[in-house]
Amino acid sequence: MKIRQLITVAVGVCLVACVTVNVYFPESATERAADIFIKDVYGHDEQTPTEDPGSPQGAVKFSTEALIAVVAKVSDFILPSAYAQQPDINISTPAVTTLRSAMEQRHRELKSHYDSGAVGMAATGLIILRDPKLVPLQDRNTIKKLVVDENADRNRLYTEIAKANGHPEWQKDIREIFAERWVGNAPTGWWYESAGKWQTK
Amino acid sequence: MATRCQFSAKSRAFTLILFVLHATLATPFAIAKPDADKTPLSVNLEFSIRDLELSPSIRLQGIYVQCENWEIDSAKLNCKRSTVTVKHSPIGSLAFIADLEWEPSKNRLSAVAAGLIANKSRMSLKYTQLDEGLDVKLELLDFPIADPQKYHPGIAGFLKDHAINSGTLDVTVDCRQHQRGQLSCSVGGQVQSFNLDGVNVAEDVAADFTATYSSTGLSETMEFSLSLRDGAVYIEPGFTLGTVNPGFFISPAAAPIVLAARVARRTTGEIRIRNASLRHEAVVDMDFSGDLSFSPAPQWKALNFRLNVDDVSQFYATYMQPIALDTAFNALETAGALQLGISGSDNEIDDFNLRFKQVYIDDDARRFSLYGLDGDIIVHAGEDLRQSRISWLSAAVYNIQIGEGRIDWLSANRSLKVDSWHDVAVFDGEFRMDSLEIDQFSVDRTKVALSGTLTPITLSALTAAFGSIPLSGKLSGTIPRLSYSENRLKMDGDLLINVFDGKIALRELVIDKMFSTIPVLSANLSVERLDLEKLTSTFSFGNISGRLDGRIDDLVLQAWRPTQFDASFATPIDDDDPHRISQQAVDNLGRLGAGTGTGLSQGWLRFIPSYSYGRLGIGCRLEQAHCAMRGVEEANDGSFFILTRGGILPPWIDVKGSGRRIKWQTLVDGIKQISQGEVEIDIGVAR
Known part of the structure; x- marks a missing residue:
């Protein structure tokens, strides 16, 4: 009996003693922030589905999140509040605000090219002039400029959000989440790149 | 005599021709030879080939040849108006009439053919082989x-x-x-x-x-x-600039667009280009000639380039914008005309002459503009000094309006120096330049350095241009060395600004990515003995007398908006000026410190228009879009004093700040509203 009590106490002490404070990349918060940002850019008149029906990972992700939530609750019970609360992702710095404004304005010009399929969303979180034939010759350089400007702003955006939240090393994760959310928030019919292939939503 | 042959052949063309000639001519020659009067022998030749493969990709089917009058004598063989048809060839059916003449003694063979391809295209061929x-x-x-x-x-x-x-x-x-x-x-x-x-x-x-x-x-x-x-x-020529493969959209308007060149290559490897030209009417005329050698290393032994742009707007849109798409110059409104002449030898430029005629450049993103650019920039290799001059009517860098200006240049030994200049107007003041240097002329590497003095500028014009809190008064100062290169503006030394009877010193000013979407400015500022009375009289904050010292450390602006700084402003401890503050100013300070008015305008206190005070001061450390506030003195209850009591006689007042953390944007909006005398604000103090 004594041995069992000792083991119980030892396990308890270990559980309490083995507390490590980790700063995790706040995936959910970033997704929320990305959705807010992207919906602003796309404009409120866009058809913006809440979930990407074309994403093969949608269902898996949901169950993974649910599982993580359950595990987190159990962990919380065992290891009380050992790590920092998941923060909100700051997307209201001057740089991000300036980028959002520029991208909103540019989106009005890009929209018809997304609709036609001339421009598609790459897996890198950037956009690509995927089918120049759909653009009249005299407009080719205009669309090239829009794509160059948009990609420059998107690259800055991912860097700025990471910096604004005190973790420049998150840039890659932020880019990946944005890449997914640009597609997730896009209306049906727009082209996106998945596993190296182009497909429509 | 008639000879009829039927071939079914799959062989190489030359083999077949030789075979046909041999088969059909050997006998006639033998017959013709003993004929003393050399009367030509007439032969009717007709043959067909069902399938002839000249090469794996060239196959002829259904070939039919008929020569009704094949004349043969000892000297030559000829066939006039022979008929040749081919049912299937890679270019369709063929039907033509041919004349053939062969003089073996002179080794002369001639063939003339004319006919139709695919019953539509016309073809003619003349073939003559001589010794x-x-x-x-x-x-x-x-x-x-x-x-x-x-x-x-x-x-x-x-x-x-x-x-x-x-x-x-x-x-x-x-x-x-x-x-x-x-x-x-x-x-x-x-x-x-x-x-x-x-x-x-x-x-x-x-x-x-x-x-x-x-x-x-x-x-x-x-x-x-x-x-x-x-x-x-x-x-799309296939080269990449930045992230772009430039492409050129070219469409002729009234006159054709003509591209031409003459290129000669010698066995020594030297390439000589002459009369290379592009003629695009009303847009550009370009001529180039040059000698390029490859030994011992590639180099231009000689070159001459001339560019005449009649319409800078069309020229930019057609030929320049495509190569500038990944730069800050990818969206310009332009007008005017320009000429460029370059000559050189041994990989060096001997003469460079760029002439502007009423050139206008306006950046769509409103980062820069230049209007009415006229004149020349001349660089030459000789030792004699050559003068040139450019002038402009007006210019702007972001919201800084610059007036008419002029720069005189001197060139010798392939260098270009600024000789003299015309001081330029900046808003309603003037920038008097003590020095101006411009080096390394190129789109992205040009270095500009200048220094000078700024004569008084009305602050209202400056603040209106930048959309900041409107201020009145004048601004003047000394600009030490200010240099620009590779999209980076840097100031060495301190910029001293005389304003409100005091001084503001701007130190370590650097603007990175100056002409990008998000320029990043960093600097330090110190403020010395500003006259608060003059400062507060410029906007409707309420009057305060006294002096103000302060500093802003580690200031960072992104896209011209602050993201970081540590600022504190306070009346100096040894300030001898009278310290009085109006009721309105106290009320507004209260709003800044506690988020609400002080209520001085109610009750009997409303009859007292101003009060004495001891010290006045406020500080803010901006991080993560929030201001960590502090005052001139800490209070016992954890709050801080923005204004402390002063004077011998009552009433005494002090203003305490209770909120330590304020959203920066809320604070800015509040200050703007106060300065414009607008409604009361709720600055959302975190208590």
Whole structure:
């Protein structure tokens, strides 16, 4: 009996003693922030589905999140509040605000090219002039400029959000989440790149 | 005598021709030889070939040849008006009339043929072979060039990812091969309704072309011209600038666009380019000639370049914007004309002359503009000093308006120096330059450095231009060395600004990515003995007398908005000026410190217009879009004093701040509203 009590106490002490404070990349918060940002850019008149029906990972992700939530609750019970609360992702710095404004304005010009399929969303979180034939010759350089400007702003955006939240090393994760959310928030019919292939939503 | 042959052959062309000639001529020659009066022998020759494979890709089927009057004598053989038909060939059915003449003694063979291809295109061929050489002239009219790979599979490799969807070709080829390897060819013709799809695109193009080629034992020379008469092309030459493969959209308007050049290559490896030109009416005229040698290393032994741009706007849109897409110069409104002349030798520029005529440049993103640019920039290699001058009517860098200006240049020994300049107006003041240096002229590496003094500028004009809190008064100062290169503006030394009877010193000013979407400014500022009375009288904050010292450390602006700083402002401890503050100012300080008014305008206190105070001060450390507030003195209850009591007689007042953390934007909005005398604010103090 004594041995069992000792083991119980030892396990308890270990559980309490083995507390490590980790700063995790706040995936959910970033997704929320990305959705807010992207919906602003796309404009409120866009058809913006809440979930990407074309994403093969949608269902898996949901169950993974649910599982993580359950595990987190159990962990919380065992290891009380050992790590920092998941923060909100700051997307209201001057740089991000300036980028959002520029991208909103540019989106009005890009929209018809997304609709036609001339421009598609790459897996890198950037956009690509995927089918120049759909653009009249005299407009080719205009669309090239829009794509160059948009990609420059998107690259800055991912860097700025990471910096604004005190973790420049998150840039890659932020880019990946944005890449997914640009597609997730896009209306049906727009082209996106998945596993190296182009497909429509 | 008639000879009829029937072949079913799959052999190489030359073998077949030899076989046919041998088979048909051996006997007639033998017959003709003993004939003393040399009366020609007349033969009716007729033969057909069912299937003839000239090469794996060239196959002729259903060949029929008929020569009704094949004349043979001891000296020559000729056949006039023979009929040749081919049912299937890579270019369609063929039907033509041919004359053939062969003089073995002179080793002369001539063939003249004319007919139809696919019952539509006309073709004529003249072939003459002599001892001294070969002469071939081919003419094709209205020849279809859609899907040319069907004529020869090798064409597909040449076209790569392109497809010719339609088009017809008229072409004349005239080639002569002389003895000792001398060859000359000329090609001329036109394409009509030419449509090409792919990276490079042509839409309904009509174009004329000529080309000549000649080679001797010592050199090869090629000359060509291409004249685009109608339609439009989009050309991607295949190089990359930044992240872009530039492409040029070119469409002729009233007159054709003509590209031409003459290129000679010597056996020594030297390339000589002459009369390379581009004529685009009302847009650009360009001429180039040069000698390029490759030994011991590639270098321009000589070059001459001349550019005449009649319409900078069209020139920019057609030829410059495509190569500037990944730069800050990718969206310009332009106008005017310019000329450029460059000559050089041994990889060095000997003369450079750039002339502007009423050039206007306006950045769509409103980062810079230049209006009414006129004059020359001359650089030369000689030792004599050459003068040149540019002038402009007005300019702007972001919201800083710059007036008319002029720069005089001096050049010698390939260097360019600023000789003198005209001081420029900046808003309603003037920038008097003590020095101006400009080096390394290029789009992205030009270095500009200047220093000077700024005569008083009305602050209201400055603040209005930047959309900041409106201030009145004047601003003047000394600008130490200010240098710009590679999109970075840097100030060495301190910028001293005389304002409100005090001084503001701007230190370590750097603007990175100056002409990008998000310029980043960093600097430190110190404020010394500003007259608060003058400062507060400029906007409706309420009057305060006294002096103000302060500093802003580690200031960072992104896109011209602050993201970080540590600022504190306070009246100096040793301030001898009277310290009085109006009721309105106290009320507004209260709003800043506690988020609500002080209530001084109610009750009996409203009859007292101003109060004495001890010290006044406020500080803010901006991080993560929030201001960590502090005052001039800490209070016992954890709050801080923005204003402390002063004076001998009551009433005494102090203002305490209770909120330590305030959203920066809320604070800014509040200050703006206060300064404009607008409604009360709720600055959302975190208590």
